[in-house]
Amino acid sequence: MAESITTDLSNLDLETDATSLSGSVDVEVTVQNLIDRCKSLYDEVETYVAAVVAKQKLTRAQHPVEYRNLRNDFKNELAFLKKINSANMNEDKARHFIVSSNLLYHEALWSAAKRSSGLQAFRKYFYWDKRGKNMTKGKAGVSKGKTNALADIVASEGAEWLRVSTLSEKRLLFDLAKLGWMNDSDSDEDMPDAKPVDEDDDDEDQVDIVKNARQLARAARANPFRGRPPKVHFVLTRIVAGKTKEIDMILNKIRATGATIHCANNIPPTPPLELVLPKLLIDRSLSLSETLNIDCTILLALISDISHHECPILDWYPGEVRAQIQEEAEEHLLPTHLYPAIASHPMVTTKEAAEQMNSIVFTLATDAEKIRAELLLAQGDHVNKSTEQLVSEWQAMSDHTVPDGFQLPIRVVPSNMEMVIPRLPDVAARLSHDLGALNRAIFLYGWAEGLTTLSANRGRARQIETVLNEHGLEDGEQGPQIWLCGESRSLIAKHGRRK
Structure with a gap:
């Protein structure tokens, strides 16, 4: 019986008169069938939303998923159908309300979403x-x-x-x-x-x-x-x-x-939610390049004491450092953000980014942060050490386990701006003008080499996105790949740095 009802409803033209429903189909049974179908959809949507919320809590997405319209539409449709079921209305009025249902559209929308x-x-x-x-x-x-x-x-x-x-x-x-x-x-x-x-x-x-x-x-x-x-x-x-x-x-x-x-x-068949849920979620790490371009903000986050172990909040710390220590207690930047993205990828950084990191290290770093900076780039007392030695010493200075295959050192490369910009789309000339020398060397180098640039610099990422969308790209041209970290970390500051 339920199967025949479903067939009647799936073939129903919602713009036609309610008499299109077969007279042999009991209205109460029909409404309950609609409620069951809508409840099944609503449960799937709630499962999807829960997964989105959990994912975004970890990644701090730059553009959060806008799921509220979907959730509210399904919730309202279910409430509408339940109202028909409990309203004790006459049969003709009930049939009129049944064909006013948007369930067919909601089913089609969710099926299309699951194929995306x-x-x-x-x-x-x-x-x-x-x-x-x-x-x-x-x-x-x-x-x-x-x-x-x-x-x-x-x-x-x-x-x-x-x-x-x-x-x-x-x-x-x-x-x-x-x-x-x-x-x-x-x-x-x-x-x-x-x-x-x-x-x-x-x-x-x-x-x-x-x-x-x-x-x-x-x-x-x-x-x-x-x-x-x-x-x-x-x-x-x-x-x-x-x-x-x-x-x-x-x-x-x-x-x-x-x-x-x-x-x-x-239209291909609709897959079960459990098989496709991971690909419905936005995960920028799935499209990372083989080699990663690390910008200065990530270099600093990797060496900061805040990222590696619990730090007391001292009264002379700046407000930004205090806030980051509090955030780290909940977020754990390395194991939840950076390490999953970096994994076993080889890494490079431009000469300009490395010099900027070293300048900040010289001015502000603690002794531990200075050692991590040397390990990260195999410089100072750690020149010519093997990957195994560098990773072992890095691990000894951290509370967080490094990912399997973690590769040190990060290789320092020349940005060669005079050679890079002519290789890029025309919009790169505008970006070259708008970005400062440091960010120009970081982001345009990564773009020209086809590398994903890992950054915590939200302001520059938004600036690049805005300019790119204003000027556009020609067919066949590719834009820069930027993986934006949801959090940043400053060096904890040696004694004497003031608020």
Whole structure:
């Protein structure tokens, strides 16, 4: 019985009259079936949210996952269905409420999410103005001259937007007929080769789903991710490609915006949550380069006494040092942040970063921090020592176990800025001008060599991201890879440093 109910509901056109439900299907049983399905989805969403919260507690993500819309939508849908079940309403009214349910859409959205990776946001609006520029939403909402488009799922950390639709073929054909398209569809058969949608294109004679595609294309251009517009995907769970000429005409108009379409006849099966949960979470460490470029902030964090053992808070410590000691008691930077990312990767650092670290060490470091600085770069009394000797002495000075295969020393390399900048995209010239000499040598070197730069410098990371998105990248160009640590550590300071 439950299986037949599910079949009736999955084939239900939500825009049609409630009489579409088979009269043989008991309303109470139908509602309970909907509640069970929604509860199953809600439980999965809660499992996912718990995993996100746990992950972000460890990583201190620069861009936290925006899961609240997803969670609230499923919670509200479940409450709506339970209200139907307990309202003691007559059968006709109950059927009306049943077909008002958004469960089919929520099922389609969550299924699409589970087939994706790196989930960043759900039901998120993106804004642009008449100039095609990014416009964030103000307190008063969408103001004059500002337009928005909705992405149901923001995936691949932000590089992909998904729009999920449970629109039926019957409804789409009805909308086409209202617009009078049914008699001129032959002229659109070659739409895959059409010019991409322009800002000045008139959308008024388009069905809603084509309008949505054009809006998302404009929003993607105005809201680039790492220098490029996000890739837009449409998931059409009740549309079959290649069956109806008029439907294919609409699909071609959507493709003409640059979007990719996934129709009912080419959507892969939905995997179980337990098999895909890890890839739904954002984990920047999965895309690290083989060799890592270590910036000065991470060099200092690696040698700081605060990172390696419990430190008393002395009355003459600066406020920043006091705060970091308190943070370390809860966060444990090395075992929870840096060591998992570094693991057994070989590491390099630019000559400029090494010199900056040594300058700070000379001025502020404790005796222990000075020794760690020498071990880290195999300098001073530790020149020519083997990796095994360096790691052994490093471990002896720390409460935290080094990862298997931990490699010392970090190799110091020349940044060769005069040779690096010509090898990079044009936007690098702007960054070279905006960044100071130290950060220019660190970040542009890593970019040119295709290395992931490990940094705790949030300000510079945001600056690079902003400039990159303002100027953009050409096809085939790659932006810099930056792994941003959620915490920083200062040297604990030798006696005499004041607040």
